[in-house]
Amino acid sequence: MPTESPRQDAELFRRQAHEIVDWMADYLSQVGRRPVQPSAPPGTVRSALPKSPPPVAESFEQIMADFERVIVPGLTHCGHPGFFAYFPANNSPPSILAEMLTAAIGAQCMSWNTSPAATELEQVTMEWLRQMLGLSEQFTGVIQDTASTATLVAMITARDATLGREGGKAAGRVDRLTAYTTLEANHSVPKGMRLAGFRPEHIRMVETGPENAMLPGALQLAIANDKAAGLTPAAVVATVGTTGSTAIDPVPAIAGIAGREGLWLHVDAAWAGSAAIVPEMRWIFAGVERADSVVFNPHKWMLVNFDCTAFFVRDTDALLRSFATSPVFLKAAYDDRVVNFRDWGIQLGRRFRALKLWFVIRTYGVQGLQAMIREHIRLGALLGRWVREDPEFELMAPSPLALVVFRYLGRESGNAGRRDGEIDAMNERLLAALHATGKIMLTQTRLKGKYAIRLALGHLTTTEDDVRKAWQLIKEAARKLVPGSPDPRIP
Ligand code: PLP
Secondary structure (H helix, E strand, O other): OOOOOOOOHHHHHHHHHHHHHHHHHHHHHHHHOOOOOOOOOOOOOHOOOOOOOOOOOOOHHHHHHHHHHHHHHOOOOOOOOOEEOOOOOOHHHHHHHHHHHHHHHHOOOOOOOOOOOHHHHHEEEEEEEEHHHOOOOEEEEEEEEEEHHHHHHHHHHHHHHHHHHOOOOOOOOHEEEEEEOOOOOOOOHHHHHOOOHHHHHHHHEOOOOOOOOOOOOHHHHHHHHHOOOOOOEEEEEEEEEEOOOOOOOHHHHOOOOOOHHHOOEEEEEEOOOHHOOOHHHHHHHHHHHHHHHEEEEEHOOOOOOOEEEEEEEEHHHHHHHHHHHOOOOHHHOOOOOOOOHHHHHHOOOEEEEEEEHHHHHHHHHHHHHHHHHHHHHHHHHHHHHHHHHHEEEEEEEOOOEEEEEEEEEEOOOOOOOHHHHHHHHHHHHHHHHHHHOOOOOOOOEEEEEEEEEEEEOOOOOOOOOHHHHHHHHHHHHHHHOOOOOOOOOOO
């Protein structure tokens, strides 16, 4: 029964919560029966909802009915077996359960004082993750909401560290600072640089090689040119696992240059970082021990619900110099003996994200997580082989991890005679045709200017059968494309 004035009724809550848990269990086991993404046009959900808030209380039953009728059909289902878009934003039963507890407790984790166990669990889980990644003890971790935020935090710290070192010298002015990354970096990287105050014209997109990774020689040259022009190189962001193709920048060489030139080296391993917990994949982190900061997202490929980003920093004093504040109203008795994570980033109020990380790591164990990542990498290699062996398709980049990037070349042998523009248009139509089936969702990218389709693996429930079905669907849709037709439907 709806209540007129809000109050807490434990028995009512218990009954409704049980009902929702039943709904969740059914959803998780049957999500594959739904279309992977909605086909209704923009505005459909808004127009099905009242324009003004309800003046009086509505019942749980009414709210749930609208949730099922309006909201769920308007969602893209990231846990669907046909969801291979972007990078996975995955979850898992233990993570979901921990999120339920977090919501019930409503913990506020800005200071040790506001939730001592949350702060200490964050320290413990970040130390576990450090060990799992094989990072040196010089790194200390903190949980941020997203990799975008972590990279912004790194760029602000890099800016302040450089300005602090340069003292009052003219060369140390913020409008003289330069930063370096590549066009293959996630857009959150140049955005973080801009937000940290680097002038757009001082953000350098360093040239990449044939495999889409940064060329260290080009970085060195760009730094030399900037110094000759009286600018102050301050930061370089290397990517381990680019969004477009999982290219891995040569971090050992970049670290050498950053060390010699006094640049802050931040490594963005947002998705691929999870693979470093597998011993035989640890090579992807070569050189990362010489970075100043590293970010990776357990919310992408380690079964933790969005959001949960692990940010590791070597010089925590530098971080604190940029972010620590101590207003009177936040002062607490133990401040000199504890960590207050509000001082390690932008937010004051912080969610209790360590709990879901703890549930996940304990439930699967390190070996369980390693086994899942190994399996996804195996499936990525299998699909990569199928693509390579099919003369109508082209593998657009090496696929050492669980992302396969390809394009359809057409029925004639190879792509001889076809121009890239035509192939681009054909692949755009192929993607639209695949999406029109409601069975699969993929995303596109451009590599060296060429349109390419990305298939990213990484959900807890992904099987070889799912990948086989996806590949079958892609081949069928490609072969049914009507040459030159703008109609995305499969005829
Ligand atoms: N860096 C890379 C390499 C990514 O692929 C992504 C997202 O896919 C990001 C950063 C941004 O991650 P977030 O959504 O956690 O900000």
